[in-house]
Amino acid sequence: MTDAGLDIRDAFFDELYDIAAADSDVLFLTADMGAFSLERFKKNLNRQYINVGVAEQNMISVATGLTLGGKKVFVYAVAPFVTMRCYEQIKVNISGMCLPITIIGAGPGITYNSDGPTHHAVQDIAIMRALPGMVILNPSDPVMASRMARISYESHYPAYVRIDKGRLPAIYSPGEEFSDGLSLVKRGRDLLIIATGLMVHKGLKIAEELKKHSIDTAVMDLYRIKPVNVSLLLDSVSQYGRIVTLEEQSIIGGIGSAVMEILVDHGTMVPVKRFALEDKYCERYGDREWMHKHYGLDDRTLLNNILAWL
Amino acid sequence: MDISIDFLEKKSRWVRRQIVEMIFNAKKGHIGGALSCTDILVSLFYGGIIRYDAKNPSWPERDRFIMSKGHSGIALYAILADLGFFPLSELATFCKNGSMLGGHPDRNIPGIEADSGSLGQGLGIGAGLSLCAKLDSRKYKTVVLLGDGECYEGSVWEAAMFASHHQLDNLVAVIDRNQQCVTDFTEDCVRLEPLIDKWSAFGWEVTSIDGHSYKDILHALNDSRVDGREKPLAIVAHTTKGKGISFMERQLRWHHGVPTMDELETARKELDVDLCEIVVEEGKK
Structure with a gap:
C-alpha cells in the first residue's frame, strides 16, 4: 500500500x-x-x-x-x-x-x-x-x-x-531509505531553497512561481535537522549562487541558523536569505494560511521578497 | 540477614570521614546533606537491603538504587569504592581535573544507575524501572533517595501520583528529612508539613523513622521486601543535616561549606576512625 x-x-x-x-x-x-x-x-x-x-x-x-x-x-x-x-x-x-x-x-x-x-x-x-x-x-x-x-x-x-498534521501530498515513493538526511526534491540552476517539513511543499510552490520569472529554482528537503549531512549539504550548496532558507520556526536558531553555521564554519561564502517567523509572539489568530500571511510567509509575500532580494 | 549495629555505626563514621576528607581536599562539595543521609546509605548497602555485584555492576537481577538528591553523591562514592565498584584511590581525585568523580553522580561511575544533580527526576526514573520490572515479571526492587528540599519540585508529585496509580509496590522512596534546604529551614521557607499526609494522600504507604537509627532504617527497609503490598512505600527519615560533626549539625552554612584545617582536625577527632582502616564485620576479619 x-x-x-x-x-x-x-x-x-x-x-x-x-x-x-x-x-x-x-x-x-x-x-x-x-x-x-x-x-x-x-x-x-x-x-x-x-x-x-x-x-x-x-x-x-x-x-x-x-x-x-x-x-x-x-x-x-x-x-x-x-x-x-x-x-x-x-x-x-x-x-x-x-x-x-x-x-x-x-x-x-x-x-x-x-x-x-x-x-x-x-x-x-x-x-x-x-x-x-x-x-x-x-x-x-x-x-x-x-x-x-x-x-x-x-x-x-x-x-x-x-x-505535522493533515494530508500532505506525497513527495517520495515508497521504498526510500532516507539515510542521507537531506534530499534535492527539485533540481534547478539559479537558486536553492532549503526547507523542512510542511515548508518543503511551500518551497516547491514558490519554485514554480519563480519559473515564471525565469529563475530556475532547486528545492532541498532538510528532513534530518540534526545531525545535518554536512558534506552533502556543502556539495549541493556549491552548485548555487544564492540560497534561501524557509521555515515555520523562529528566525533565531532554526534551520536557517543551522545552515548558516555550517557555511560559515566551512568558509563557504554564498549569499543566503533566511525566511522564518519574526522574533515576536503573534497577537492575532487565524487559520494556518492566515497566520502565514500575518508573518509574511504566504506565497505572494515570499515570492516578492525573494525577487526583491535577487 | 543479621547485621551488627556496631559494624554499621563504625562504617558510617568511616564514610563520614571520607566525605570530610574529600571535600577538604577538593575545597568544594555538599557536605551537610551527605552527612545527613550517610546512615541511610550505609544501611542500604551494608545492611543487606540492596542486592548488588560490584564486579558486575550491570547484573540484571540487581536492585536499583537512584540517588535522586545527586548533590549528596559524595557519600555514595565512598561506599561504592569501599564495596569494590572502583578503586578507593579514586576518592582522592574527587572534583580534581580529569576525575570521574564530579560534584554530582553520572552513569560513567560504576554502580551509578542514573545521572542526577537536577532535583525532582529520580522518582520518575525509579517509577519507570519499577514498572519495567512489573511488566517483565522480574524481582528486583528500586529504592530512590530524595532530599526533603527536593520535594518542592512538582515533578516529584507527578511521579508519586504515577507510582501509586500503577501500584508499584516494588518501589521505595526514602526522604532524607533533614529540615533544611540550601539557604533556609524548610518550614521557614515554604512549609513541607504535613509531609507524611501528603505522601499518604498521593496513595503511598508511609512510615516515619529516625534516619540515624539503624534499627529503624533496617526495619522499614526490610518491610519493603514483603510481597503482597499494593502501594509504593515512602519512608520519611528524620535526620540531622551535618550529622556526626557537632559544629556542622543544623547549621545552614554547612550545606556546602569547606572545613578549615582546624575544623578538619576537630571533625577527625569526633569521627574517631582511621581513614586507612578497613572496616569489616566482627568475625570476618
Missing part, C-alpha cells in the same frame, strides 16, 4: 503499530494526547500503551527508567509541551545518558495556528539541536513519516520527531 495521501501522523503511527505488534518491548507513552490511528494501538496493544496524564516531566523520567530497564520507548505530546515543558528532563536524562528514546512532537511550527503561542512550537528546533546526541527528524510527507518510525525504532540515539 502506498502512503501517499495518508494523514502524516497516521502514517507514522500505523508503522509504529506494526513495529510494536512485532516487539512487545516497544512502549508508547502519551501525555494524554491522542490521534485517530492511535485508537487501534490503545485497543490491541494495551499493555504497551501508557497514558501518563498531562505530566510531560514525569513522562520523560518514566521513559528513562523504562529504557534503563531494557524497553524501547516512544513518548508523545504536543510539540511545545514535549520539548519545552520537560526540557530539563530531556537534557539530563535522555541526552545526558544518551538513551535511545524517541520524542514525538505533534504539531511543529504553527500547526496549531489559532490556538496561539502556547501551542506553537517555534523555538523547539533551536533548543533541541543544542542537546548533544539528539537526532532531529522532520518528515515532509507520509512516506517519509512512516519510514521515520522505523528509523527511530532502530536508532541507538535519542530522537525528536516533529510531525
Whole structure:
C-alpha cells in the first residue's frame, strides 16, 4: 500500500503499530494526547500503551527508567509541551545518558495556528539541536513519516520527531531509505531553497512561481535537522549562487541558523536569505494560511521578497 | 540477614570521614546533606537491603538504587569504592581535573544507575524501572533517595501520583528529612508539613523513622521486601543535616561549606576512625 495521501501522523503511527505488534518491548507513552490511528494501538496493544496524564516531566523520567530497564520507548505530546515543558528532563536524562528514546512532537511550527503561542512550537528546533546526541527528524510527507518510525525504532540515539498534521501530498515513493538526511526534491540552476517539513511543499510552490520569472529554482528537503549531512549539504550548496532558507520556526536558531553555521564554519561564502517567523509572539489568530500571511510567509509575500532580494 | 549495629555505626563514621576528607581536599562539595543521609546509605548497602555485584555492576537481577538528591553523591562514592565498584584511590581525585568523580553522580561511575544533580527526576526514573520490572515479571526492587528540599519540585508529585496509580509496590522512596534546604529551614521557607499526609494522600504507604537509627532504617527497609503490598512505600527519615560533626549539625552554612584545617582536625577527632582502616564485620576479619 502506498502512503501517499495518508494523514502524516497516521502514517507514522500505523508503522509504529506494526513495529510494536512485532516487539512487545516497544512502549508508547502519551501525555494524554491522542490521534485517530492511535485508537487501534490503545485497543490491541494495551499493555504497551501508557497514558501518563498531562505530566510531560514525569513522562520523560518514566521513559528513562523504562529504557534503563531494557524497553524501547516512544513518548508523545504536543510539540511545545514535549520539548519545552520537560526540557530539563530531556537534557539530563535522555541526552545526558544518551538513551535511545524517541520524542514525538505533534504539531511543529504553527500547526496549531489559532490556538496561539502556547501551542506553537517555534523555538523547539533551536533548543533541541543544542542537546548533544539528539537526532532531529522532520518528515515532509507520509512516506517519509512512516519510514521515520522505523528509523527511530532502530536508532541507538535519542530522537525528536516533529510531525505535522493533515494530508500532505506525497513527495517520495515508497521504498526510500532516507539515510542521507537531506534530499534535492527539485533540481534547478539559479537558486536553492532549503526547507523542512510542511515548508518543503511551500518551497516547491514558490519554485514554480519563480519559473515564471525565469529563475530556475532547486528545492532541498532538510528532513534530518540534526545531525545535518554536512558534506552533502556543502556539495549541493556549491552548485548555487544564492540560497534561501524557509521555515515555520523562529528566525533565531532554526534551520536557517543551522545552515548558516555550517557555511560559515566551512568558509563557504554564498549569499543566503533566511525566511522564518519574526522574533515576536503573534497577537492575532487565524487559520494556518492566515497566520502565514500575518508573518509574511504566504506565497505572494515570499515570492516578492525573494525577487526583491535577487 | 543479621547485621551488627556496631559494624554499621563504625562504617558510617568511616564514610563520614571520607566525605570530610574529600571535600577538604577538593575545597568544594555538599557536605551537610551527605552527612545527613550517610546512615541511610550505609544501611542500604551494608545492611543487606540492596542486592548488588560490584564486579558486575550491570547484573540484571540487581536492585536499583537512584540517588535522586545527586548533590549528596559524595557519600555514595565512598561506599561504592569501599564495596569494590572502583578503586578507593579514586576518592582522592574527587572534583580534581580529569576525575570521574564530579560534584554530582553520572552513569560513567560504576554502580551509578542514573545521572542526577537536577532535583525532582529520580522518582520518575525509579517509577519507570519499577514498572519495567512489573511488566517483565522480574524481582528486583528500586529504592530512590530524595532530599526533603527536593520535594518542592512538582515533578516529584507527578511521579508519586504515577507510582501509586500503577501500584508499584516494588518501589521505595526514602526522604532524607533533614529540615533544611540550601539557604533556609524548610518550614521557614515554604512549609513541607504535613509531609507524611501528603505522601499518604498521593496513595503511598508511609512510615516515619529516625534516619540515624539503624534499627529503624533496617526495619522499614526490610518491610519493603514483603510481597503482597499494593502501594509504593515512602519512608520519611528524620535526620540531622551535618550529622556526626557537632559544629556542622543544623547549621545552614554547612550545606556546602569547606572545613578549615582546624575544623578538619576537630571533625577527625569526633569521627574517631582511621581513614586507612578497613572496616569489616566482627568475625570476618
